[in-house]
Amino acid sequence: MLQIDLWKRVLIMLTCVVGLLLAMPNAFYPRVEAHNDAVADLEAGLSGNGIEELAAGWPSFLPSRLVNLGLDLRGGAHLLAEVQVEDVYENRMKSMWPEVRDLLRAERATIGTIRLQPSPADELRVKISKPEAIQQAASLVRGLSRPVTSLTGAGASDIVVSTDGDIIVVRLSDAEKLATDDRTVQQALEIIRRRIDEVGTREPTIQRQGADRILIQVPGIGSASELKGIIGTTAQLTFHPVVGRASSADATAGAGNEVLPSLGEEGVFYIVESAPVVTGEDLVDAQPTFDQNNRPAVSFRFNPTGGRKFGNYTAENIGSPFAIVLDGEVISAPVIQAHIAGGSGIITGRFSVEESTNLAVLLRAGALPAGLEFLEERTIGPELGQDSIEAGRIACIVAFIAVLVFMFLSYGRFGLYANIALIINVGLIFGLLSLIGATLTLPGIAGIVLTIGMAVDANVLIFERIREELKSAKGPARAIELGYEKALSAILDANITTFITAVILFAMGSGPVRGFAITLGLGILTSVFTAIFVTRLMIVMWFERRRPKTIEV
Known part of the structure; x- marks a missing residue:
């Protein structure tokens, strides 16, 4: 029997309404963005300059979360920085000198006087006046070693102590250098993130690339030089x-x-x-x-x-x-x-x-453990981002209209229902993107365009199955019911495999690839929902009201 329980109907309708409400703020992007900024300023204790009016520019009872625009859509700055991990070796050796000096001074009667010698950046060289006690002095310094705090360096010591005539030579062990490199880059990553968060920019992309490089992309910032001023100072x-x-x-x-x-x-x-x-x-x-x-x-x-x-x-x-x-x-x-x-x-x-304020921000965020060398820097102007938005909008509109016309001409009334479901589908995608705080990039728009094309695929399978059932002289209600039942396995198989691909792209990719994977994955979920539930609900409600003896698909 072709029917849907009342609770299922209510749940389907409620899901669509909530999704469209979540997507609605994106249709008023500048207004809602100004409202959100003003609310954040008021919470921070700021007032005046029209902040109260901007905060009142959007009803508080409506959702106000927006889809964040990525660097290629909003404009901003792109930096690729290399962490100078060798700086940490030098600082480590300098910090060890007072400890070594105090230790050896306590044994002056045995080893004689001590004197710091000119040393390479990653070494500490100490000369003693009694060469015959050099091994004893080296043994004392070895007592300052500590275990390496990393899984790869388990069981190793952090320093290597050797002798060169009457000179004690202290170096970091290879295991400690590897652990220090990893620790330094991770610390630099977190400090850069804290510094950028202090400035209040939206949705920065800060991630590690390779052994000692960090990629920084910050939408909405004026220039790469401004971004370098925020994060480039070691402090x-x-x-x-x-x-x-x-x-x-x-x-x-x-x-x-x-x-x-x-x-x-x-x-x-x-x-x-x-x-x-x-x-x-x-x-x-x-x-x-x-x-x-x-x-x-x-x-x-x-x-x-x-x-x-x-x-x-x-x-x-x-x-x-x-x-x-x-x-x-x-x-x-x-x-x-x-x-x-x-x-x-x-x-x-x-x-x-301004300088005192910036210095306070840098000191609060913490000192970078090592200097940064900027290997690549780009400034993407907001005009280029606006061009990308316009190009993406045109692509979406063209794809949307083409699919709507094709579905209506191919399936008539049923195609019209599929078109309504497609409009709801796009709204649900933006609602989910807003809900999870995702960042929309140009590849993400490509994912939405692809979703528009794929969204009607499930409906095409269903409608073709209904056509086949009608040819076997079954009644309209039975034909619709069997059409949905027999097309379900093919719909799930196709979409599950595509969803797995999207998950792999998200897990293995970075930056633009992830943006594409997010919109593709969410689009698959909403497409299956609208095809299996929303379109079916509209067809069932029409059928219950009209009770046609024959139907044409």
């Missing part, structure tokens, strides 16, 4: 004891020291100890503020460990200068006037309000 904040001042970068610094330029003071250089007292890794907060002279500055706060180091150093070195260093440049070198307890302070310098 390594360190505090160093000051040894002296110099007038040239070529000044002799001495072992364990380095010469750094002063930010904003041309011709001024500071000789500082290479090993920092405390680093930005111990920062837990940084905020833009103003100093006592009402000049832009940045306040900071350390965690308990960093606060204790900072407090102990200031208590023991009252009257001595110390340097606040950002990315290899001395921001300021104040004289310690008193013990600074509590682990908080303020960074002053020649900042503008």
